[in-house]
Amino acid sequence: MKWVYAAYIAAWAIHIVYLLILTRGYQRVRDDIDDLNRS
Amino acid sequence: MKSTFTIFALLTFALLSYGLYQGLVAAPTEATMKDVQRIFYYHVPSAWTAFLCFFANFVASIWYLAGRNPKADAIALSTAEVGVVFCTIVLVTGPIWAKPIWGIWWTWDARLTSTLVLWLIYVSYLLLRRYSTAGQNPVLASVLAIFGAVDVVFVYMAIRWFRTQHPQPVVGGGQGSGLDPRMMNALLINWAGFLALALLVIWLRYRLERLRQQVEEAHAMKAIAGAARGTR
Numbered sequence: 478m479k480w481v482y483a484a485y486i487a488a489w490a491i492h493i494v495y496l497l498i499l500t501r502g503y504q505r506v507r508d509d510i511d512d513l514n515r516s
Numbered sequence: 517m518k519s520t521f522t523i524f525a526l527l528t529f530a531l532l533s534y535g536l537y538q539g540l541v542a543a544p545t546e547a548t549m550k551d552v553q554r555i556f557y558y559h560v561p562s563a564w565t566a567f568l569c570f571f572a573n574f575v576a577s578i579w580y581l582a583g584r585n586p587k588a589d590a591i592a593l594s595t596a597e598v599g600v601v602f603c604t605i606v607l608v609t610g611p612i613w614a615k616p617i618w619g620i621w622w623t624w625d626a627r628l629t630s631t632l633v634l635w636l637i638y639v640s641y642l643l644l645r646r647y648s649t650a651g652q653n654p655v656l657a658s659v660l661a662i663f664g665a666v667d668v669v670f671v672y673m674a675i676r677w678f679r680t681q682h683p684q685p686v687v688g689g690g691q692g693s694g695l696d697p698r699m700m701n702a703l704l705i706n707w708a709g710f711l712a713l714a715l716l717v718i719w720l721r722y723r724l725e726r727l728r729q730q731v732e733e734a735h736a737m738k739a740i741a742g743a744a745r746g747t748r
Contacts, residue, residue, distance in 0.1 A: 480616050481540070484555040484609040488562065491608065492713070495601045499717070502724050509731045513738070 521719070528716055531709035538702035546699075555613040556699075560687075561707035562605040563631075565714050567668050569599030570638065572718075574665035577658035586729050589654045592661060593645060594721035596638050598714050603635045618681065626674040627682035634671050637664040 539557030546553035576592035579585060610628070611621040622628065641664060645657050675684055686695055687703070695703065 478551050478554075480552050480612055481554045484612040485536070485540075485558055487608045487612065488558050488605045491601060491605050495597075495717070499720055499724065502728075506724060506727045506731060510727075513731065513734055516738075 521716075524712070525716060528709065528712040531705065531712055535702070535706035535709040538705050543699050543702035544696055549617055552613060552616050555609055557702050557706045559606060559609040559613060560703060561710045562602045562609065564707055565710045566599045566602035566606060567672065568711070569595045569602060569714060569718070570634070570665060570668045573599060573638075573661050574668075577661040580654060581658050587726070589658075590722050590725035590729065591718075592654075592658065593642075593725055594718045596641055596661065597721055598718050600635065600638045600642060601717075602710070602714065603631070603638065606631060607635055623681045625680040625682055626678040627671065627680045630667060630671045630674050634664065634667045637667055 535557070539554055543554065543557065545551055573592050573595040576588045576595060580588035580592055610631075614623075615621050637660070641657055641660050644660065645653060648656070674680065675682055687700075
């Protein structure tokens with residue numbers, strides 16, 4: 478089963494990394510909106 | 517809107533959890549490959565989901581080329597990005613499956629090579645969009661996306677057109693192909709889960725892109741207003 482677990486874990490790791498990248502993207506846009514509102 | 521999103525997210529989580537149970541426990545063990553074959557329940561649905569994302573990207577790219585609609589551009593970018601994520605999973609889980617069965621991680625057969633080329637086309641699409649500063653950037657990317665869609669057809673048909681190390685199709689492969697109903701059940705539940713996840717993430721990425729477009733527009737308006745004040 479070690480190959481199966483390795484594949485499943487790799488798949489979820491890729492999804493989680495992408496979700497973290499998306500979260501960082503939202504954070505950046507939110508910072509941009511704050512800057513716009515301040516200036 | 518927020519409650520619909522939450523309900524859909526919960527449904528997706530339930531589908532994926534049930535799919536995991538189906539893939540690891542409920543589906544019968546395959547006779548020749550034994551448990552390693554269970555990688556199939558993640559590998560194949562990820563590939564099908566990637567194909568659908570790239571098809572949606574193709575449609576949105578044509579829509580953008582026809583009308584220069586920023587919403588179409590945002591859909592094209594979102595579907596390409598999520599498609600690349602699923603295609604990456606295919607390219608990672610494939611070799612993990614190949615090693616114990618074929619004894620090698622990779623071989624340059626038509627299916628594997630065309631899948632790698634597909635991934636490279638869409639990664640270059642994303643890089644073009646990320647780093648190009650030209651004003652025609654979305655137009656160039658849309659044209660590239662149309663070429664990428666042609667490769668999707670080639671990847672899908674490769675195991676039907678060529679003799680490959682990659683197995684022949686077990687679903688929709690004509691006479692002699694087919695799956696045990698319990699295996700088919702596990703496959704379809706996992707595909708439903710991955711499709712729901714893809715829709716959810718595409719929606720999040722679309723909203724992010726629309727926000728980014730609006731911020732960019734606000735910056736441009738501000739610069740124009742500043743320049744107009746300066747000339748008075």
